[in-house]
Amino acid sequence: MITAPGQRPAVDVELQLPQLVDAAADLTRYILADDSERLRHSEAVAVRAQLLTAAVDDDQAPFLVAAAWLHDVGYATGLKQTGFHPVDGARHLRAAGWPPALCDLVAHHSGSRYVAKVKQLDDEMGEFAFQEDLITDALTVADQTAGPHGRSMTVDERIRDMLDRHGPGSPNVRAHPRRGPYLLSAAHRVAHRLDAFGIGPAEHGIFLRTQRS
Numbered sequence: 001m002i003t004a005p006g007q008r009p010a011v012d013v014e015l016q017l018p019q020l021v022d023a024a025a026d027l028t029r030y031i032l033a034d035d036s037e038r039l040r041h042s043e044a045v046a047v048r049a050q051l052l053t054a055a056v057d058d059d060q061a062p063f064l065v066a067a068a069w070l071h072d073v074g075y076a077t078g079l080k081q082t083g084f085h086p087v088d089g090a091r092h093l094r095a096a097g098w099p100p101a102l103c104d105l106v107a108h109h110s111g112s113r114y115v116a117k118v119k120q121l122d123d124e125m126g127e128f129a130f131q132e133d134l135i136t137d138a139l140t141v142a143d144q145t146a147g148p149h150g151r152s153m154t155v156d157e158r159i160r161d162m163l164d165r166h167g168p169g170s171p172n173v174r175a176h177p178r179r180g181p182y183l184l185s186a187a188h189r190v191a192h193r194l195d196a197f198g199i200g201p202a203e204h205g206i207f208l209r210t211q212r213s
């Protein structure tokens with residue numbers, strides 16, 4: 001299901017508390033305890049998301065950081081259902097009672113719907129709503145500026161690294177003609193928003209250094 005911008009349900013006041021982030025961090029550390037590379041990446045995405053909270057409304061900030069922590073838990077072997085980590089992670093969180101809007105963010109992080117289409121998992125993706133809004137963009141940019149092991153990367157570097165790692169013929173590479181422009185457009189939207197708040201390229205580090213002013 002795809003909904004228009006601005007229709008994301010309001011986050012319950014109880015779930016805006018900092019405890020949401022603490023709970024997300026604790027659960028991620030538990031689920032990914034045996035995958036140090038992925039855990040370091042998730043920690044770095046959460047740090048990036050914290051910086052990018054400037055791009056979203058104040059009441060969405062804890063939600064963004066919590067989703068950043070949780071976005072890759074679906075890689076855990078014990079959570080495997082479809083073998084597609086955005087869906088498997090979101091299903092696990094939904095079953096555990098996490099708020100639906102957070103599960104939607106996890107399911108759709110980093111343009112996963114384009115990869116799902118290649119993998120013929122449209123029905124499974126349809127269990128979770130996609131919205132093109134700033135919190136979705138910010139989560140994607142956080143993920144796309146933190147590489148494996150949590151290494152800081154620009155969006156351009158991250159995309160190149162992803163294409164190299166997955167290789168020709170992979171779903172990620174096959175999805176790239178549609179997914180790549182989405183990732184870049186999300187990055188530009190977030191950078192534009194940050195710029196309006198006085199956070200420039202040197203601080204947010206979203207794009208290649210040669211593109212920074």
Ligand SMILES: [Fe+2]
Pocket residue numbers: 041045071072143
């Ligand atoms: Fe990730």
